[in-house]
Amino acid sequence: MPSLQSTLDDEGVADELAASQRSISIAEFFEKNKHMLGFDSGARGLVTAVKEAVDNALDAAEEAGHLPDIYIEIEEVGDYYRLVVEDNGPGITTEELPKVFGKLLYGSRFHKREQARGQQGIGISAAVLYSQLTSGKPAKITSRTQGGEAKYFELIIDTDSNEPEVSVDETTTWDRTHGTRIELEMEANMRARGQLRDYVKHTAVVNPHARIELREPNGEFKAERATDQLPAETEEIRPHPHGVELGTLLKMLEATDSYSVSGFLQGEFTRVGTKTATNVIAAFTDRHYGREMAWRTPATHEADIEAAVTEAVANKGQAATDEFAGRVADAIRDHDRLAHHELATLVEHAAVATTDETGTTFGDTVQEKAVAAAWTIVRDDxxxxxxxxxxxxxxxxxxxxxxxxxxxxxxxxxxxxxxxxxxxxxxxxxxxxxxxxxxxxxxxxxxxxxxxxxxxxxxxxxxxxxVPDDPPNVAAVADDRDTASALLSAMSETDIIAPPTDCLSPITADLVRSGLEKEFDADFYASATRDAGVHGGDPFIVEAGIAYGGDLPAEGSVELLRFANRVPLVYQRGACATTDVLKGIGWRNYGLDQPGGSGMPNGPAVIMIHVASTNVPFTSESKDAIANIPAIEDEIELAVREAARELKSYLNKRRSMQQRQEKQDVLGSILPEMADKLATVTEREELKIDDSLARIMNNVLVERRIENSHVELVVENNSGTSASPELTEIVSAEPTSVSDGARVVEMDGEWFIKWSPEVGSDDDSVLQYELADESDYDLDVTGIESAKLTVNT
Ligand SMILES: Nc1ncnc2c1ncn2[C@@H]1O[C@H](COP(=O)(O)OP(=O)(O)OP(=O)(O)O)[C@@H](O)[C@H]1O
Known part of the structure; x- marks a missing residue:
């Protein structure tokens, strides 16, 4: 086929192309680019649809103050899969419902600066679009608002107009008193069952207040509520001045009702009061107008100044002129340094004072001349x-x-x-x-x-x-890119307190830890929550957690759990800032194996990272991976390192305890033989091995000595630091004359005697009591690691 160029001249090609141009509807665009929204395959499409519906369900229930109760069902029906997601949220009004599900880019969160799982207003309508494209079936939605009737809708999206096409709109009955139920049929398969389970399971970990039930063709998963506490309610906030982009600033300048830059800053941004606005404006003025050099005043040139000012003033009479010139010279002398505008103010004051004194007026022209004359001398040096x-x-x-x-x-x-x-x-x-x-x-x-x-x-x-000049007003700043850019730089270079965090709802370090404890059987857990940072005017908080050892698989690389606004990120791990940061950390420093010194560390560990923000910067609309924003990456790194430092000290301690134990084991096997030999050679009584072992190992040694009815517990501290063990002696007869500091409790015919002595280094402490009757003894010592303790009772 001949190309367009070979059959047409340039103008003809342009005409031909012009004729084929047409605008593309959003829905049409996404129909062709399903992968951008996470619907690139049947397996993945199903996971994404579940994710979008569950995220919305959690958002809606929480926003209405209900503890989320979510039911997910996946069923194979003929050639398709049917997905049902039900929630106990506030429901959706009859007017809103068709747009929420049948119009892309329609949502309640896009313009809000408040932490939410949904951000863009695409998620659920994209799932509806995917379902209608693959199965040809409409979305079936039931929704009921508190006190209202349940409504049932069937709809599809008209991809040309990006508007809902409603085929059924009727009243129905539903056992939930409020909430929403969505039913979608789609081409799908269960190949991504692992990811689906992970998504639901990990959602439960970071949302312990939610009850989630999943039923799928091969089984069930139920996460019961671990707490009745809803996450802290979030507040909507205005943007923070740090990190706003120039385009956004220009848009805000155009939209504001404020006239002055100060009013604009205080009215449109969070954390800006009069003082901060003044500081920003000073920095802005410096950039916009520049500063005035302030020269050191010429202390020895007073006479010259008087002469110069006198010469500049004509026809004002000798006495008044002398008075004026003297006043100017004096005032200059009182300044260490002087800028031009300061000199002008000082001359004006001298003129007013001289008029008061002599009755002669010194007007603007005379003042200007005097300023020029004095300035020549001030800057001369x-x-x-x-x-x-x-x-x-x-x-x-x-x-x-x-x-x-x-x-x-x-x-x-x-x-x-x-x-x-x-x-x-x-x-x-x-x-x-x-x-x-x-x-x-x-x-x-x-x-x-x-x-x-x-x-x-x-x-x-x-x-x-x-300089004292007024800054340009809002309209002037909005009109000129350079001026707006100067204002932006002034905003970012001024110290402004971090944004309020009540718009964010971090999981908090304690819950990160208990979430990991609930999910993973490990020996050690650590967690960290950072203070809020700002990116693009939006605050964000990074949290990190580490679980180590126990039942976690020792082979292969650590498991990374990624979360954004309490939503587990399932796909595109390799494209995520969290992964990049983790790979860039030198894990050998923290006691984890890292082949080649970079990349994902190996070992029995789970690392979890949560980024909470009023606007999480994702790499794409499918919200799978966090973009490489330096401010966020820095915070991720700091959070992970904070938790990793705890891991390091745990591993160091564990290693030194292991070495100690090994040494102790070796000594434990050699010493008895040596003692035996020594006793044979010297024909003396055999040495007490435990005592010697405790001394060689610098251990705390606890021994029980009994003489008739008198019992002593001797605590001998052979270590270099003081020790505070807790000793609990359990006896089967009532003790008397118990030494000071003990607590005695009787329970079911057993007596518990509890001491908490403080024993200095190389010192000992003797705890004692009397027993009239025969008794069993049982001693428990806590507060000292077992490898540093020898008990000989
Ligand atoms: N189950 C629900 N109950 C109540 N309101 C809902 C529910 N699902 C969706 N909505 C409303 O519909 C809007 C659109 O939802 P949609 O999933 O398309 O976008 P989103 O959640 O705002 O953003 P994103 O595209 O990032 O997921 C939401 O903002 C919310 O106001």
Whole structure:
């Protein structure tokens, strides 16, 4: 077939192409790109549909303050699978229901800054779309709001218009008093049963307040409620100034009712009050207008100032002129440094005071002339000033002559056109320093490196003054990208307290731990919850947990559990920021095996990571993986490292205990033989092995000595630190004369005598009592690791 080009000229091709252009409906687009929404295969499609429906069910129930009660059923019906998900949420009104299920990009959460599982308003309608595309059947929905009648709908999505097409709309009966039931038929298979089970099981782990039941062709799974406590209610918040993008800022500037930037900042952002707004505006003004250099005032030139001001003032009479000039000179002397606008204010005050004193007026023109005359003298000494500033800011190794010529060159830069007020932006100042330094380095054949240049620019900028000009108003900022960009930079460089976290509902470290304990039989658990960070104006919190040892499989790499807003992430583990961060950590430092020193660590461990945010940045609409956002990655790393440090100290301790035990075992087998030999050779009584072993091993030794009715428990501390063991002696007769500090409790004919002595290093403690009758003895010692304890009773 001939190509378009071979049959048509350029214009013809363009016309032909123009004729074939048409807009594409959202539903049509997703129909062709199902994989983006997680519906790329029958196996995966089923998992995604369950996930979307269950996430919505949990969101809805929690939002209405109900403890979620969710029922999931998957059944094979002919060529298709039927999925039913029921919840006890608030139900959906008759007006809303068709749009919720029959229109893509329709939802209640997209514009809210509040933690929720749903974000985009695509999930459930995409499942409806997938079901109708593969089975040709409509979605069947029952919903009932509290006190209302149950409604039954059948609908499909019209992919051309992205609008619901309702075929059945009637009243029905339903045993739930409120909630929603959705029934979808779709082409599917159970090949992803593992992922489906994992999703439901892990959802139960991080949502202990939910009751979830799953029935599928090959079995059942039931997660009963572990707590009646709903997660803390979240509040909607405004964006935080840190991390907002320029496009978003421009949109907000256009939409706001505020006139001033200060009002805008305080009204549209969280954590901005008057003080923070003032700080942001100062930084903004510095960027927008630049700062004014404040020169060291010429202390010895008072006479010159008076003369210059006098000369600038004409026809005001000798006495008034002298008074005015004197006042200006005095005021200048009172300042250590002076910027142009400060000089103008000071001259204005002198003019008013002189008028009060002498009755002669000094108007704007006279004041301007006086300012110009005095300013010439104030800035006249700037080479010396720049010399001192540079000398202080650079290393002492720099030669005086070098600094002098640098200062001269830098001072000359301030002679340029338009430099009347010595007002300049930071970039210009840096450029001046750069050029003067480069020239000095070249001419004097010395080095004037990057750090020295930066230090000099910093020193000069820190003595320069923020100008008093009003910042541009909101409309002016919105109109100009550069100005808006300056405001954005000012917002991000100003210290602002972290956003409130009541919009987030982290699992909390304790529940992360108990979630892991509930799910995995391990020897050790650790968890960490970080403070909130900000990304794109949205706050986020990262939590991490580690389970180690026990029944966890020792072979192969550790298991990673990923969660975002309490939703388990099932697919695309390799594309997730959590995986990348985990791979980048040097796990050998924390006691886990890591072949080659990078990549997933090996060992009997489960690592769980939860990112909670008002807007989790996913890599795609299917919400399978968290994007590589540096601020979030840093927090993931810190959370994981925090938990990993606990793991490390646990493993170190365990290792040293193992070594100790091995040593003790070896000694335990050698010592009796040696003692036996020694006793034979010396013909003396055999040594007490336990005592010697305890001393060699620096153990705490506990011995019972009985003489008639008198019983002693001797605690001998051979270790280098003090010990606080708890001893419980259980006897079958009533003890008397029990030594101080003991608690005696009788239970069913047995007496429990409990001591908690504090025994210093190399010291001992003797605990005693009397027993009139014959008795059994049973001693229990706690508070000391078994490898560091020898009990000889
Ligand atoms: N079971 C339900 N009970 C009550 N309201 C529901 C239920 N399911 C969905 N909704 C409402 O319908 C809206 C659309 O749901 P949908 O799954 O399409 O998007 P979402 O959950 O907001 O976002 P996402 O696309 O990220 O999942 C939700 O925002 C919610 O307001």
């Amino acid at each position: 700037r080479t010396a000033d720049l010399y001192t500033l540079t000398d202080e800011a650079t290393s002492t190794r720099k030669d005086d002559g070098v600094i002098e010529s640098f200062a001269e060159r830098l001072a000359a830069k301030f002679d340029g056109e338009g430099q009347v007020r010595d007002r300049l932006r930071r970039e210009t100042l840096e450029e001046y320093v750069e050029r003067a330094a480069a020239m000095t380095a070249e001419r004097e054949d010395v080095s004037f490196g990057e750090t020295a240049r930066e230090n000099v620019a910093d020193a000069l900028w820190s003595v320069a003054r923020t």
